[in-house]
Amino acid sequence: EAGVAQSPRYKIIEKRQSVAFWCNPISGHATLYWYQQILGQGPKLLIQFQNNGVVDDSQLPKDRFSAERLKGVDSTLKIQPAKLEDSAVYLCASSQFNEQFFGPGTRLTVL
């Protein structure tokens, strides 16, 4: 069974630039999550999708972050414009029932 795929794996941008991350969940998994993991902290949930609907985006900084999952499969997370404090690993996870399966993450560095 193929795992959760994410791209790119690494991204370096300057502040005020835009960036987008892509996630392809495990086939058949209806629930998709985006997490932000800042160095020294645990992953923090940004947004949760159930199929193509948003279940929870209460911790998503909506002034600069956006996410979509148009066809209920792949998802993209965008930051526009990026700030220095957005430097982090962005993890995507998917689940069918209880257990969440994680991708390898995208490491973003904002200079």
Add this chain to the structure above:
Amino acid sequence: ILNVEQSPQSLHVQEGDSTNFTCSFPSSNFYALHWYRWETAKSPEALFVMTLNGDEKKKGRISATLNTKEGYSYLYIKGSQPEDSATYLCAFEGSARQLTFGSGTQLTVLP
């Protein structure tokens, strides 16, 4: 805001040593406690999902215990090997069925 704490923050042990880490979490609205292992540049990998007070789980040299009344879980590694080097994350799943992660314990096993 849920408080999930892990200790120690980092740990260096010699190959062959046994070690343990602690995760403390809220004792109310408990649904499950998850342990993940996260090696550098890889996806976080699920080790255990624990739901019942007194649960003990084992996978090879790694085992975990759960005390939901007092809100803590221990992860034990017997006879540490260099390949055990990773960050070990615990995550509290409450009645809202979302994961709140601790900041992790970074383990380095020296050959």
